Amino acid sequence: METISFTALGLGLIVLGAGIGIGKIGQSALEAMSRQPEMGSKIQTLMIVAAALIEGIALFAIVVAWLVG
Amino acid sequence: METISFTALGLGLIVLGAGIGIGKIGQSALEAMSRQPEMGSKIQTLMIVAAALIEGIALFAIVVAWLVG
Amino acid sequence: METISFTALGLGLIVLGAGIGIGKIGQSALEAMSRQPEMGSKIQTLMIVAAALIEGIALFAIVVAWLVG
Numbered sequence: 001m002e003t004i005s006f007t008a009l010g011l012g013l014i015v016l017g018a019g020i021g022i023g024k025i026g027q028s029a030l031e032a033m034s035r036q037p038e039m040g041s042k043i044q045t046l047m048i049v050a051a052a053l054i055e056g057i058a059l060f061a062i063v064v065a066w067l068v069g
Numbered sequence: 070m071e072t073i074s075f076t077a078l079g080l081g082l083i084v085l086g087a088g089i090g091i092g093k094i095g096q097s098a099l100e101a102m103s104r105q106p107e108m109g110s111k112i113q114t115l116m117i118v119a120a121a122l123i124e125g126i127a128l129f130a131i132v133v134a135w136l137v138g
Numbered sequence: 139m140e141t142i143s144f145t146a147l148g149l150g151l152i153v154l155g156a157g158i159g160i161g162k163i164g165q166s167a168l169e170a171m172s173r174q175p176e177m178g179s180k181i182q183t184l185m186i187v188a189a190a191l192i193e194g195i196a197l198f199a200i201v202v203a204w205l206v207g
Binding site for chain 1: 128
Binding site for chain 3: 073074077079081083086087088092093097100101102105111115120125130133137
């Protein structure tokens, strides 16, 4: 019996996508805060909402990848 | 019996697409907020609507990938 | 018995395309709103119409990928 598993490869792509996405959001949040320092708390809220959307998909996909093997 | 599963690889591509897409949207939302701080709530609404479209496709695709195996 | 399924791989490419496409639309909608804030509701309508076209294709393709297995 041979089993060839692409699970780790898939997990790599998951984190690649989530990293690029959350990276862009975090980058822009810091640039926005440097331009509008008085908007700090609103910028932080918006950043967390946007990043949480990607975070949710990524965590769910990792769990499914684990279950499916 | 040999089983080669590409499920995790597919999950990776799903999150790669969703991450890049929501990342771009979040990035622009934060840049828009830094330019038009008084439009904060409308920008956040537009960002969530756009991101939810990608989120919906991604979650549905993950569930189908799980079911199909 | 060998079974090699590329279904999940296809699902991944579907969401990759839809995510990049809707991401670009959402990005431009937010940039447009930051430049013409008084056009907010028209920009949102236009964004949803454009994104729904991609959404429709993606959902249909996911369902077909599911049925075909």
